[in-house]
Amino acid sequence: MLERLQTISEDHEDEELEFNGPEYDADKVTLSQQAVIFENSSAIDEVLKEAQFIRKEISLLQLEVERMCMQNERFGTSVRRLTLLKKDCDSIAKGVQQRAEALYVRLQDLGKMSSQLEEKEGPNSAVSRIARTQYDTLTHAFRAVMSDYSKAEEKQKNTCRTRIQRQASIMGTDITDEQLDVLVDKGGEGWAELSQSLQPQAARTCRMAFCEIKSRHEQLVELEARLKEVHELFLQMAVLVEEQGSLLNNIEVHMHRTQEHVDQINDHIKKAVQYKKKNPFLQCCPCLPLVSMLTPLYGSK
Amino acid sequence: MAPSGLKAVVGEKILNGVIKSVKKDGEWKVLIVDHMGMRILSSCCKMSDILAMGVTIVEDIDKRRERICSLEAIYFIAPVQKSVRALINDFKDVGFTYKAAHIFFTEPCPDELFTEIGRSRVAKVAKTLKEVNIAFLPCESQVFSLDDPTSLYSFYGLKPNENKDKMIENLAEQIATLCDTLKEYPAVRYRKGPEENARLAEEVYRRLTAHKADNPSMGEGPDKARTQLLIVDRGFDPISPILHELTFQAMAYDLLDIKQDIYMYQTTGIGDSKEREVLLNEDDDLWVQLRHMHIADVTKKVTELLRTFCESKRMCTDNANIKDLSQMLKKMPQYQKDLSMYSTHLHLAEACMKKFKASLDKLCEVEQDLVMGATPDGEPLKDAMKSIVPVLLNNELEAYDKIRIILLYIFHKKKGITEENLAKLIQHANIQAESNIITNLENLGCNIIAGGRNAGKTLPERKERTGSTYDLSRWTPIIKDVMENVIDDKLDKQQWPFIADPAPINTTQTAVSSARFGHWHKNKSPPEYRTGPRLIIFVIGGVAHSEMRSAYEVTRATDGKWEVLIGSSHVLTPTSFLNDLKTLDQVPNPDC
Numbered sequence: 001m002l003e004r005l006q007t008i009s010e011d012h013e014d015e016e017l018e019f020n021g022p023e024y025d026a027d028k029v030t031l032s033q034q035a036v037i038f039e040n041s042s043a044i045d046e047v048l049k050e051a052q053f054i055r056k057e058i059s060l061l062q063l064e065v066e067r068m069c070m071q072n073e074r075f076g077t078s079v080r081r082l083t084l085l086k087k088d089c090d091s092i093a094k095g096v097q098q099r100a101e102a103l104y105v106r107l108q109d110l111g112k113m114s115s116q117l118e119e120k121e122g123p124n125s126a127v128s129r130i131a132r133t134q135y136d137t138l139t140h141a142f143r144a145v146m147s148d149y150s151k152a153e154e155k156q157k158n159t160c161r162t163r164i165q166r167q168a169s170i171m172g173t174d175i176t177d178e179q180l181d182v183l184v185d186k187g188g189e190g191w192a193e194l195s196q197s198l199q200p201q202a203a204r205t206c207r208m209a210f211c212e213i214k215s216r217h218e219q220l221v222e223l224e225a226r227l228k229e230v231h232e233l234f235l236q237m238a239v240l241v242e243e244q245g246s247l248l249n250n251i252e253v254h255m256h257r258t259q260e261h262v263d264q265i266n267d268h269i270k271k272a273v274q275y276k277k278k279n280p281f282l283q284c285c286p287c288l289p290l291v292s293m294l295t296p297l298y299g300s301k
Numbered sequence: 302m303a304p305s306g307l308k309a310v311v312g313e314k315i316l317n318g319v320i321k322s323v324k325k326d327g328e329w330k331v332l333i334v335d336h337m338g339m340r341i342l343s344s345c346c347k348m349s350d351i352l353a354m355g356v357t358i359v360e361d362i363d364k365r366r367e368r369i370c371s372l373e374a375i376y377f378i379a380p381v382q383k384s385v386r387a388l389i390n391d392f393k394d395v396g397f398t399y400k401a402a403h404i405f406f407t408e409p410c411p412d413e414l415f416t417e418i419g420r421s422r423v424a425k426v427a428k429t430l431k432e433v434n435i436a437f438l439p440c441e442s443q444v445f446s447l448d449d450p451t452s453l454y455s456f457y458g459l460k461p462n463e464n465k466d467k468m469i470e471n472l473a474e475q476i477a478t479l480c481d482t483l484k485e486y487p488a489v490r491y492r493k494g495p496e497e498n499a500r501l502a503e504e505v506y507r508r509l510t511a512h513k514a515d516n517p518s519m520g521e522g523p524d525k526a527r528t529q530l531l532i533v534d535r536g537f538d539p540i541s542p543i544l545h546e547l548t549f550q551a552m553a554y555d556l557l558d559i560k561q562d563i564y565m566y567q568t569t570g571i572g573d574s575k576e577r578e579v580l581l582n583e584d585d586d587l588w589v590q591l592r593h594m595h596i597a598d599v600t601k602k603v604t605e606l607l608r609t610f611c612e613s614k615r616m617c618t619d620n621a622n623i624k625d626l627s628q629m630l631k632k633m634p635q636y637q638k639d640l641s642m643y644s645t646h647l648h649l650a651e652a653c654m655k656k657f658k659a660s661l662d663k664l665c666e667v668e669q670d671l672v673m674g675a676t677p678d679g680e681p682l683k684d685a686m687k688s689i690v691p692v693l694l695n696n697e698l699e700a701y702d703k704i705r706i707i708l709l710y711i712f713h714k715k716k717g718i719t720e721e722n723l724a725k726l727i728q729h730a731n732i733q734a735e736s737n738i739i740t741n742l743e744n745l746g747c748n749i750i751a752g753g754r755n756a757g758k759t760l761p762e763r764k765e766r767t768g769s770t771y772d773l774s775r776w777t778p779i780i781k782d783v784m785e786n787v788i789d790d791k792l793d794k795q796q797w798p799f800i801a802d803p804a805p806i807n808t809t810q811t812a813v814s815s816a817r818f819g820h821w822h823k824n825k826s827p828p829e830y831r832t833g834p835r836l837i838i839f840v841i842g843g844v845a846h847s848e849m850r851s852a853y854e855v856t857r858a859t860d861g862k863w864e865v866l867i868g869s870s871h872v873l874t875p876t877s878f879l880n881d882l883k884t885l886d887q888v889p890n891p892d893c
Contacts, residue, residue: 001432002428002429002430004415005415005418005424005427005430008416008418008420009419009420009424009425012419041370044371044372045371048329048357051357125367126367129358133348133357133358134352136348137349140349141349146635147638177615235631237634238635238637246579246580246641247563247578249348249349250347250580251339251343251347252340252343252561255334255359258360258364260365261364261365261367262365
């Protein structure tokens with residue numbers, strides 16, 4: 001279809017060549033845009049570059065969260081090298097947290113930049129709308145990644161809990177949910193009472209099981225602590241999302257909020273130029289400028 | 302859960318075929334749409350989707366826009382004069398508005414407009430020019446709309462619209478793009494009776510053939526030869542859009558003021574009490590589960606789901622209800638999305654029940670007796686007049702509710718009623734101002750006045766349906782009978798003639814198995830690749846929510862062998878239907 005369009009265009013040009021006389025033919029002007037510079041294109045570029053960076057960071061964060069999930073699964077299903085796996089899980093999770101917090105700060109900066117642009121250029125100018133849309137969408141995406149992270153940590157937490165309970169029941173004591181909650185809150189003490197009921201026979205297997213439970217319990221405690229840290233971040237994001245409103249992602253609503261671009265200043269200047277050209281005094285009395293220049297000299301006397 | 306069906310197909314076509322096809326790494330683009338383009342885009346894509354594909358801002362072609370010379374523009378517009386002129390305008394002056402143009406038309410572009418573009422300077426900056434053939438809105442996974450609420454007037458208004466031919470051509474083209482997008486080449490059938498059905502059907506057939514010539518893969522595939530497209534008029538079943546329905550979606554749209562699928566309510570979230578706006582569409586998994594359920598089941602289900610959710614997350618709550626939700630939210634903000642979803646649906650169900658209990662429970666009893674012709678116990682209705690008089694005399698009911706009861710009474714009478722009886726009823730109900738709504742239904746071919754112009758026309762017989770239903774939900778839309786008959790191949794060919802003889806049905810199953818074994822390893826995009834035939838129904842004049850629900854129910858009953866799609870120029874609520882009917886006898890506004 002494009003070729004068809006271009007053939008029509010060429011035929012049309014051939015026709016027009018015959019009719020175009022002394023009129024200024026805009027088509028003959030070279031179509032390169034290099035000479036035209038607009039102030040807002042550098043601001044747009046800056047916004048877009050920052051948005052691109054944050055976007056990439058978010059996808060890297062997503063990859064890290066996925067890596068964490070896989071590592072958690074390995075930890076959950078393996079029986080050897082627990083400490084090594086645990087260290088890896090921890091380091092990935094801590095990495096995710098640090099990255100997330102840094103990203104959040106950068107996102108907030110983008111938000112501030114967007115508000116500043118809105119104040120300077122008005123909320124309807126292209127650059128402020130671009131900034132606002134990028135900021136809103138990136139916040140959305142960031143929240144989705146954090147939500148995935150939270151789900152992964154939750155899953156890991158539940159796995160740990162069930163394993164502890166199962167192994168404790170193998171050992172001979174059953175631990176209910178509330179007891180486990182209490183143990184976790186205490187942070188590691190409290191095993192002494194439980195281990196009292198350990199049967200002295202088959203002490204070695206019990207001891208191994210007991211060690212395993214302890215290590216998993218430590219991990220559970222650390223998990224809970226991590227989740228508490230991230231809680232603040234989630235709370236802030238939740239407030240932000242609620243302010244933004246849930247219809248943000250809807251294109252129709254988004255477009256209804258934009259208004260016509262009013263080229264006010266340029267219009268006034270164009271009108272002024274026209275009026276000046278058509279000024280009857282200037283046309284019929286070219287010596288008027290001299291007079292108007294002289295009057296102040298006389299007027300001041 | 303990603304949406305499936307129509308929305309997924311169209312969304313994928315737009316994101317890949319339009320936006321991704323011109324995506325370049327590191328470069329952002331401006332997307333410019335006109336009204337139709339925006340509606341199509343908005344119904345199946347979100348801002349985050351298009352931003353991920355390299356679009357950084359969406360503009361309206363009809364508004365005056367700022368110059369953004371550093372970015373290229375994608376135009377997604379209908380090939381109509383207004384949009385094309387705006388497109389040409391963007392590149393008229395010496396300074397172009399954008400760096401380059403990628404133009405995508407929703408349907409085939411007429412020659413004159415194409416030449417006009419060719420003669421302008423757009424031809425020099427256009428890097429892409431394509432017709433994508435998507436001229437309809439995918440409202441739901443099995444419902445489509447052509448976004449023309451004036452259609453009832455255009456077809457059945459008293460003063461015939463001079464542009465009726467042009468309008469029928471436009472509609473036919475839009476329906477043809479639907480089939481093109483789904484890669485279907487259906488056999489076209491129409492309900493014999495009103496002449497508009499036959500004209501529209503013929504025009505659709507013509508357009509389909511033209512599309513098939515350009516796109517021979519339409520209609521290819523195992524079992525696709527059985528796909529049918531039915532054209533039916535609104536007068537065929539005037540009861541379904543008027544009846545008070547008690548399923549969640551139909552009830553909410555009928556009783557509450559929901560515009561553009563946005564539901565507004567007051568809530569306490571993390572902050573103070575504020576007004577929330579929620580979009581009711583298929584991105585909300587809970588809405589998809591609940592929308593066709595009876596209202597009695599809805600509240601039960603939501604509270605049950607909420608309780609399970611709270612237990613699984615070990616949130617301390619004795620009774621999970623609306624008031625505790627805001628507290629839960631503060632304690633566990635990472636579940637904000639889920640908790641707000643439950644909150645929305647609890648509010649919605651509560652609002653529906655409030656309105657129902659206020660005045661409608663008695664009304665619904667009378668309505669169901671009228672349309673079924675029998676009481677819930679199975680006894681035939683003896684004195685219909687006696688049951689509707691107290692309703693008409695009830696001053697607390699709104700005028701539209703009274704009109705609905707009168708209409709249902711008239712349809713119950715099958716042969717219509719005399720003019721004086723009608724006048725008496727109108728007087729009892731005190732609705733003289735709206736009385737023309739009733740008589741205007743004659744324009745749709747319904748029998749209102751006994752012995753009037755539609756004498757002899759009766760509503761079709763309905764199937765006997767056994768099975769337990771709620772007493773206030775015994776009615777099934779007539780179109781459901783039609784759907785089931787088509788699938789069983791029992792639809793009468795005299796009353797529902799084919800435009801062209803359908804292709805012979807391949808009864809051997811070899812085609813199906815070779816597709817299954819020969820191609821299973823190839824990467825096929827899941828939404829499009831649907832083995833099995835489709836039944837596409839187009840209702841002239843508007844489709845009711847209960848009919849939309851029937852499409853899903855029938856599809857489920859075939860275990861996925863058939864897929865039923867239903868659509869119209871727009872979706873009706875009882876109020877909008879009565880409003881449309883009111884204007885049918887008015888002279889068209891010369892300014893419009």
